[in-house]
Structures are given as C-alpha cells and as structure tokens.
Amino acid sequence: MLQFSTVDKRYPDGHEALKQVSFSLERGEMAFLTGHSGAGKSTLLKLIMLMERATRGQVIVGGQNLSAIHRRQIPYFRRHVGVVFQNHRLLFDRSVYDNVALPLEVAGSNPREIGKRVRAALDKVGLLSKEKLTPIQLSGGEQQRIGIARAVVNKPPLLLADEPTGNLDPALSQEIMKLFADFNRVGVTVLIASHDLELISQMPYRVIELNQGRIVDPGYSD
Template identity: 50%
Template sequence: MSLIQFFNVTKQYPPNITALDDVSVKIDKGEFVFLVGPSGAGKTTFIRLLFREEVPNRGQIIIGGRSISRLKRKEVPLLRRNIGIVFQDFRLLPDRTVFENVAFALRVVETHPREIKPRVEKALAQVGLSNRARMFPHQLSGGEQQRAAIARAIVNNPGILVADEPTGNLDPATSGDIMKLLEEINRLGTTVIMATHAWDIVNSMRKRVIALQHGRLVRDDREGGYGYEA
C-alpha cells in the first residue's frame, strides 16, 4: 500500500475559490516527488492538507493507512511528528543557536534530555553543519540556514520530508548543494516531497513530477521534467 494517497481530493476556500480540484495521487514509501506548477496552482494547499492544517471538502487523504481527515485533534501532533517540513524562508529562531534550533524540535515533543545531544549532533553532521552548532542563524549563509532547517526537520527521523520551495531564496550553486542533501536524505529511506518553481532543478534530477494547474492534476511523470506540455 502506498504511504500517501489522495482520493478525489477537493479543497475550496470561501467564497468560491477551488484550490484543489478532484486530485487523486499515490506516493510510495521512499519516493522523491516534485510538486510543480505556477503560483496559485495548489501546491501550498497540497502541503497544508498533508499536514492537516486543512481538511479537504471532498475526498480522502490516507497517510500510513490512516484517514487523516478523521484524526482527532489530539492525534494531529503525532501525525506531524512523522512529517518533517522545510520552508523557503527557513523559519529558524533568531535568538537561538543552530544547535538549539534543532534541539527545539526534540524538546517540544518531550524527548528525553539524554537523547537530545547525540541526536542533534547526528542531524547536524548529516547536513554538514557540525562546525556551526554554536552559531546564530544570522551568522550563517542562506544555504547554511537552510541546512540547519533541514537538520531540524529530520532530527525526529520522520518518514516523510516536505520541502516547500526550499531553494527559493538561494543561488543556483547553493541550491544544487541543498538538492544533493535532499537526495541523500531520500536515499536513506525518507520519502521526500518538494514543491518548486525551479524548472532547471526538476529537469536535472529526473524524478517523479506531479504537476498542478488551477488546482487540477495535469501531469504525473515517473521521470519527468518541468514544462506544461503533456
């Protein structure tokens, strides 16, 4: 069974904006998926639905065999602990060191204090920031900040990593490094879903591409490139 399944998912916002229109898609464990489409195509809504920030008006979303629309309010945090997220704007806490930013994700889910240090160090090593642990976000380059954010997203060992335009604020060379990192994380078994505008990245990776336009699924290629021609 697929890890993530969307069955005829429709999401509307008042007054009558249809952000997602009858979208059905399956994503297997261990996949690397690009979510592409112009602004307003529904990428962000797709991600918000994955996180259960929103529930669909129609259709079903199943993650790990559970319908997430039927989750109780108390169960939502548990779903989110299995999904790491990375944003375009990094969203690091400016008054804390890199180490504390990553550790924060463990502390707020009540991880035992003894486990925190080794796990943070492991995550920082994985993203190549071991020597930046004591620095504050403003002392880091954009690429390093995004690495810190990725470390925070994976420190809880989530099964799924969602990246919403992770290279949107970065130059091409730095973007390439971030993509290598995401690929590496994917190779270790984490399912990666990345929403992006960057056609050059999509074209160079030859991964699965799910294209949205006006809220509809217009293309789903196993080894796709960008572009809207079918």
C-alpha cells in the same frame, strides 16, 4: 506512504485551490511537485501537514486517514512528517542547536538523546561546527540546511519541502536538492514543491505537475 483520492480544497473565501486531486507516492519514493504559483502546491502540502483540511476526498498518510485525526492528535501526527519551508522558519532568538532540537523537545525526548540526535542531524547537513551560533550569523544556504536538519532530526518517514531553494542561487540550490536525495536514498519518502523547472529537470525523479488546482501530469506512476 501518501495517497490523495479525489481531493477538493475550497477556502472559506470561495477560492478553489485543489480540484479532484488524486495521486499516490510509494514508500521511499521521491517526487517533485511543480506548477505556477497559485497552482495549489502549498495547499497540497498543507493538507498533508494538517495545516488545512480537505473539503472533499481522502488524504491518507502512512495508512492513516487524515480526516479521522482529531484536532488534539495533530501534534502527534506532525512528529512523523518533517517539513522544510522556503523561508526556513528558524527562531532567531535561539542557537542553531536549540532550533534543531525543537522537534525532539516537543516530543519529550531526554536531554542526552536530544544531544546525540541533534549533532547527528547537523553533521548530516555539514554544519556541526556551527551549533552554538544563532541562525542570523549564517548565510541563506546554511540557514536552509539548518531548516532541513530540524525537519529530519526525529527521523520522520516522510519529508516535505515547500520551495526549499526559492531564495538560493543555482549552486546552493543544487546542494540542497542533493541533500534531499541523500535522505531519500536511506529510505525517507520525499515530496518537494518547487517551480525551479531547470533544476528539477537535472534530477532523475518523478515530477507531478499541478495547474489551477488540478493535476495535469501525475509523473510516471498512477
């Protein structure tokens, strides 16, 4: 599903965020990506989302070599990757329903289809009753769950999360992680960047450790 081969990422200011990164993730696998802040976790996720391009090496997602994807094709590629952000990046000027519907709207789905899928996604994260509220009326944990609903609403085969529990207390964090595990159980490949080692250690998943842009522990596979 996901394959990095000797990937370097150097930013224009000279900072080398990733050095010789190689690892792969099987279809249906779930893994954590850990490391101190600045270790390159976010950069690695950005490469998968094509928010950044690798300086050297290859990133292959679902059999597609990302360096071969033209700028104009990026939107279509992104529709197959769900992303959850630490600050969830919800739009506060529209309802929960509209926020979750965004990925379907940009893909041009028809309104009936959108209604069905949005409610299914909200149901999965347990917030079906809040569809008419705006995100600001929700708690931090609920906002993050809306972010997750938005990431999975178009059923992407790959789900990425960047510090999804960064702002949440341990109990809520655990709930969120359980949600990711649920999606993984139905076949979604999940990669979560997190530095919450205590939480990660409680879960039976592979842990890939980054340090100063290098993989110091690839977890059990590779």
